[in-house]
Amino acid sequence: MTLIHLLNRVHFADGVLEDALHSELEVNDKTRPLVVAGAEDSESLEAERFFSGFPRRASRVMFSDIPHLPSAAAAAAVAELYRAEGCDVLVAYGPNRAINLAKAARVAIAHSEALEVLSVDEGGARRIASDLPDLYAVPDVLGFAAAVSESTPVALSDGRQVLLAARALAPTITICDPTLTLGAPSEASVFAAAGVLARAVDSYLSPRYHPPADGLALDALSRIPANIKPALDNDSLSARREIMAAGLNSSFALQKGRSVVQALANAVASVSEAQPEPSAVAGILMSHLVEFYEGGMNGRCARVKHVLGIAPGDSLAGGMRALTESWPIPRRLGDLGVEVSALSRAAELAAKDHAISNGPRKPGAQEIRQVLQAAH
Amino acid sequence: MARAISVHHGSFGRATLYELDRPLTTHAHREGHLIFFLGGPEASATVNGTSHVISKDQAVAISPWESHSFEPSPCAENHFMLTLYIKPMWFLENSQSAEFSLGFGTPVIRVTPTIEMWIGRLTTILLDDQPSERFDGFLYETTRRCFEQTWANAEGQPILRNVQRKFSDFRVRRSLRLMQENFAEDIAMDDLARQVGLSRPHFFKLFKMQMGITPNLYLNTLRTEHAIDELVMTKKSVTDIGLDLGFASQASFTRYFSSNVGIPPTDYRRVAHFV
Numbered sequence: 001m002t003l004i005h006l007l008n009r010v011h012f013a014d015g016v017l018e019d020a021l022h023s024e025l026e027v028n029d030k031t032r033p034l035v036v037a038g039a040e041d042s043e044s045l046e047a048e049r050f051f052s053g054f055p056r057r058a059s060r061v062m063f064s065d066i067p068h069l070p071s072a073a074a075a076a077a078v079a080e081l082y083r084a085e086g087c088d089v090l091v092a093y094g095p096n097r098a099i100n101l102a103k104a105a106r107v108a109i110a111h112s113e114a115l116e117v118l119s120v121d122e123g124g125a126r127r128i129a130s131d132l133p134d135l136y137a138v139p140d141v142l143g144f145a146a147a148v149s150e151s152t153p154v155a156l157s158d159g160r161q162v163l164l165a166a167r168a169l170a171p172t173i174t175i176c177d178p179t180l181t182l183g184a185p186s187e188a189s190v191f192a193a194a195g196v197l198a199r200a201v202d203s204y205l206s207p208r209y210h211p212p213a214d215g216l217a218l219d220a221l222s223r224i225p226a227n228i229k230p231a232l233d234n235d236s237l238s239a240r241r242e243i244m245a246a247g248l249n250s251s252f253a254l255q256k257g258r259s260v261v262q263a264l265a266n267a268v269a270s271v272s273e274a275q276p277e278p279s280a281v282a283g284i285l286m287s288h289l290v291e292f293y294e295g296g297m298n299g300r301c302a303r304v305k306h307v308l309g310i311a312p313g314d315s316l317a318g319g320m321r322a323l324t325e326s327w328p329i330p331r332r333l334g335d336l337g338v339e340v341s342a343l344s345r346a347a348e349l350a351a352k353d354h355a356i357s358n359g360p361r362k363p364g365a366q367e368i369r370q371v372l373q374a375a376h
Numbered sequence: 377m378a379r380a381i382s383v384h385h386g387s388f389g390r391a392t393l394y395e396l397d398r399p400l401t402t403h404a405h406r407e408g409h410l411i412f413f414l415g416g417p418e419a420s421a422t423v424n425g426t427s428h429v430i431s432k433d434q435a436v437a438i439s440p441w442e443s444h445s446f447e448p449s450p451c452a453e454n455h456f457m458l459t460l461y462i463k464p465m466w467f468l469e470n471s472q473s474a475e476f477s478l479g480f481g482t483p484v485i486r487v488t489p490t491i492e493m494w495i496g497r498l499t500t501i502l503l504d505d506q507p508s509e510r511f512d513g514f515l516y517e518t519t520r521r522c523f524e525q526t527w528a529n530a531e532g533q534p535i536l537r538n539v540q541r542k543f544s545d546f547r548v549r550r551s552l553r554l555m556q557e558n559f560a561e562d563i564a565m566d567d568l569a570r571q572v573g574l575s576r577p578h579f580f581k582l583f584k585m586q587m588g589i590t591p592n593l594y595l596n597t598l599r600t601e602h603a604i605d606e607l608v609m610t611k612k613s614v615t616d617i618g619l620d621l622g623f624a625s626q627a628s629f630t631r632y633f634s635s636n637v638g639i640p641p642t643d644y645r646r647v648a649h650f651v
Contacts, residue, residue, distance in 0.1 A: 013468070013471070013473070013474060013475060013476035014474055014475045014476060015475060015476040015477060016476035019463075019464050019465045019476065020465060020476075022465075023463065023465035023466075027387060045546035045549060045550075048546065048549040048550050048552065048553045049549055049552075049553075051553055051556075051557075052549070052552050052553040052556045056556075056559075056598075056601075056602055056605070057605070177476075241474060
């Protein structure tokens with residue numbers, strides 16, 4: 001780390017959604033937004049608020065055919081629609097898959113080359129243009145892994161996956177409104193919290209040197225344990241806000257690089273017919289990954305345990321499982337419908353992901369397979 | 377006769393100098409609203425059913441979506457007023473509150489010597505009618521001091537007053553979207569209530585409870601906002617603007633606009649500009 005580059009433009013307040021969206025579109029003179037949001041999300045009750053935030057002069061176009069994970073084909077379709085309709089901004093609403101697809105579409109709009117050629121593997125991080133079309137992101141409860149991060153995985157038509165990553169890929173503006181998560185289903189809320197826990201633990205354990213990201217990861221962890229129960233039991237706004245703040249900070253912490261657990265979760269979600277939510281997969285995998293890291297954590301384990309309220313004598317993996325024991329969440333990959341037969345393919349896919357080197361101990365394909373099997 | 381002396385539009389919202397001689401009907405704005413007395417006889421504003429004097433010693437603050445009206449004195453002289461319409465986003469960008477709300481603590485502001493000084497500075501720039509780089513900063517300081525005073529005098533805390541209530545009913549949320557998307561059409565409230573799955577009385581009650589105003593007032597606000605946008609940002613004739621908003625004639629549109637804004641639309645267009 002020599003350059004710390006953390007903030008894009010983030011609105012964060014209860015009830016800010018409509019005014020922030022309205023104001024940003026108006027002030028930046030955007031009149032033809034292309035909305036990237038799944039059909040189901042666009043028809044949700046919360047979406048009424050999102051759509052009522054568009055200025056009267058903004059004539060919007062919709063793209064709602066969002067794949068489970070961003071694909072080059074879907075990005076090309078968004079780009080084609082953007083050009084054909086003369087759009088001037090992308091507005092992604094909902095979970096990570098919508099926001100990440102919009103990121104890939106930005107690259108497809110700005111470049112004539114195939115996305116594969118602009119991937120990290122091809123040195124694309126240095127070539128992705130800095131003047132991409134603007135992207136406004138409005139994450140829902142499951143949108144925080146993508147909301148402020150600078151990368152997205154992209155599935156190619158031949159089954160391979162590549163990673164697009166560049167500073168310019170972070171959304172231009174992110175609008176975080178905790179009231180948007182009021183009444184969110186318990187399953188989505190718990191998956192989100194599990195994802196935050198996994199991302200923040202893995203980011204903090206990474207040996208890469210980035211003090212602000214470490215601080216943000218620890219802060220994210222500190223906000224989760226006390227707030228999950230009031231959020232689920234009473235739909236408490238203050239608890240919802242804390243979980244959203246944790247989601248945001250854990251996403252900022254990814255400045256240390258995508259985490260190992262993201263690489264594994266993404267691989268499992270990509271190959272499994274069950275199409276499990278990556279945050280839920282990450283939540284299940286993290287304690288097993290921590291067991292794999294074992295002694296490689298360079299004393300960082302103690303800080304994580306302290307923040308999560310785990311006794312010094314207990315193991316981090318055991319403490320994490322105990323912490324989430326009362327959460328209504330699947331415990332094993334099998335509970336999410338992930339097939340045993342998918343694990344080997346997932347391990348091979350994950351082993352090719354650059355993020356696999358970002359943890360305290362790098363796993364090979366065989367070790368990844370063992371982690372996945374232990375979690376199944 | 378009512379007259380617009382100066383109207384500034386900007387990222388902050390709107391700032392106006394008006395001479396008013398007639399009442400303004402009950403209406404609302406999405407902006408925070410401040411009314412300051414500059415000259416003439418004392419007037420009053422009714423905010424949520426309670427009347428407050430507007431004088432050299434007292435200004436009135438109206439929160440976004442609060443219903444209010446303006447009543448002139450009976451002596452038929454013109455009232456010289458400075459009115460500010462502050463966009464919540466512009467003012468709250470630097471706020472440290474967890475809640476996004478430009479709600480004032482009380483509707484009454486005591487005009488202290490400091491606030492009087494800021495009113496004078498803003499008025500001078502508006503009267504000069506020349507763009508000034510200092511206007512934005514002056515406006516922010518005026519608003520900040522008024523906002524803080526209303527909370528210093530208020531009982532209770534500003535945090536989390538209305539947010540949870542405001543967003544809790546999906547039928548109200550759906551009606552907001554429907555009105556937003558169709559405000560230029562002739563929306564019958566009975567139909568709107570039916571579309572969101574409620575009887576008319578239940579819809580009005582629920583809407584008022586959550587938004588603080590009736591659906592009719594909300595719809596009027598959207599139409600007035602649109603009319604102002606069209607007057608300032610387009611070259612469309614006043615007649616066409618009125619017709620597009622569903623008014624039968626320019627006369628009926630002018631009557632509507634004057635009773636909601638204070639001055640006729642032609643007068644508004646004549647003096648309005650961006651800073």
